[in-house]
Amino acid sequence: MSKKELILRRNALFAVFLLPGMTFASWVSRTPEIREILDISTAMMGWIIFGLAFGSIFGLLSANRFILKTGGRFVIISSIIFLSIGLSIISIGILIATSTIVFLGLVLFGVGYGLVEVATNVEGAKLEKIAKKTILPALHASFSAGTLVGAGLGALAIFIQLPIYIHLSFIIVIILTIVWSAYRFIPEGTGKFIITNEKIKTPLKVNLWKEKRTLLICLIVLGMAFAEGSANDWLPLAIVDGFLVEPTIGTAIYAIFLSAMFLGRISGGYFLDKYGRVIVLRILAGLAIIGLTLVILSTNLVFASIGVALWGLGASLGFPVSLSAASDDPRGAVARVGFVSVAGYLAFLVGPPILGIIGEHIGLINAMSIVLVLVIIAGIVSHSAKELKMTD
Template sequence: MHASFSAGTLLGAGLSSLAILFKVPVLVHLLLIARIEFILIFTFFRFLPEDTGKEDAVSRRQEVSSEKPVNVWTEPRTLLIGLIVLGMAFAEGSANDWLPLTMTDGFHVTHAQGTAVYGVFLTAMLIARIFGGAFLDRYGRVPVLRLCTAVSVIGLSLVIFSGNLTAAVIGVFLWGIGASLGFPVGLSAAGDDPKGAVKRVGAISFVGYCAFLVGPPVLGLLGEEFGLVRALMIVLIGIVLSGLVSRAVKPPASEKCS
């Protein structure tokens, strides 16, 4: 599912580059995309199974009657998973909102080229999310997540400190590879224990989307003061923190999954 999300954003970036190249007015572009989305949604939503997103009523009643309410915000493991997702979602959301402008301002490329570099990031995300499941099954969450954070740190460091366009593009690709699995792995880890899984996954999703919504404006404010390239250092710090607490995504001892 996350790979499909990345594929959609990659397609959107490609269409945006073409729109810029052919000087399509923004209003025309957005109205056309909105119409396509409307058609797609109302064509395919009816094929979703009727019980999608619903809980079994009997098991839910049993859980409510036999278990104490779960307060996920007091669970150390859930909070640490939230910290992981916060850092990695910030890394992804910052690229989604600021990477094209960072390339145009920091490396003096054209707007179409800046959007194309964003496409490099999305391509890396798509590749990693397609093949990441096999690596998670083979090596486990913690080693893979640590590798992802290391790769993302290397990539982002190239963008921030290299001052070279070619090195920065390579860095963007590594940044995308590294940032790809943090959110999906965090959601999976939050759902390990069936009891209270809905609340935990909801809490982790809330944290992740807060990072998507709040992080980029903060980065923009820092960018006005220090420049967007240097402002990315706060993203780098978030990724490092995610790596330091990556052990939190290890399944509980009672679970026989990796």
């Protein structure tokens, strides 16, 4: 592969990594208004968000099978179509103020979200091998940049009082245009090659439930992914309800969280290489603990905003570092990475709706205490992510 082809392929992946983040943040940025339009409680909003969790888990668990048969590029294109159809149905549900239709739209949206998360990471891993340099952290930073773009467009849409269905329709046009422009630079069959090759190279069967280190890594990813997912699903609403501010302010503070996540991911590689996983994870867990405590206990929006920034920075590297730790031992690495990934995405996607149901009774801000406890546990067991020194 020529240098020019490699650059085009890399840039295409950067563009594709933006899309799930942008669409997800576009939905989240309008959730305070959506709740009002549907005239539902916080608990009912939590049940509706379960549609997203359900669809995403289906997409995540079935992605490898589809990639094996069709290759990563086809799955990426299909997943973006699912995201677009899901957003369209959500828009219709909001337009006619029907919760059931919004729920169904979120299910399809979730399927696309789960599929694209796996397929893009498969493509990114393959590109990393070809380029012989670390690329995945920067690609994940591109996802975070997408969330920033989505939140920014959401804040603008709220400011100019753009109807939600028009806003989401605009997002659909953007993501379809980007994937149409980028897909030709992503080769066919990448995923099939990787999965087949991994199966040949890694025939070892492992009992993951008996591996102490793997289970402790799952605790790290559970705490950190839950911290990230809870903010993504509930932060705008929590700020609106907890501090009695306008939706525009809630979305702006959500953008602070996303900016901190992006900063942590774009700079994380340097600190991980210099200081190692354990020290970095412990410091980040400490920052997240301080940040969440400020958000939960503060009655001042400025201090809460500082807390949100620390929360985002602290949660930024938990997921990717856990996946790297799970892959240290090449014998059974695929099984371990898959196991940790499912744990992380379950926390990221299923945990927040449960938080919403609890938040109906004690308030969303107070419900974040559950997130705080899990982050504390993640910090305590962070030693399990220490790099393994493999011998021949």
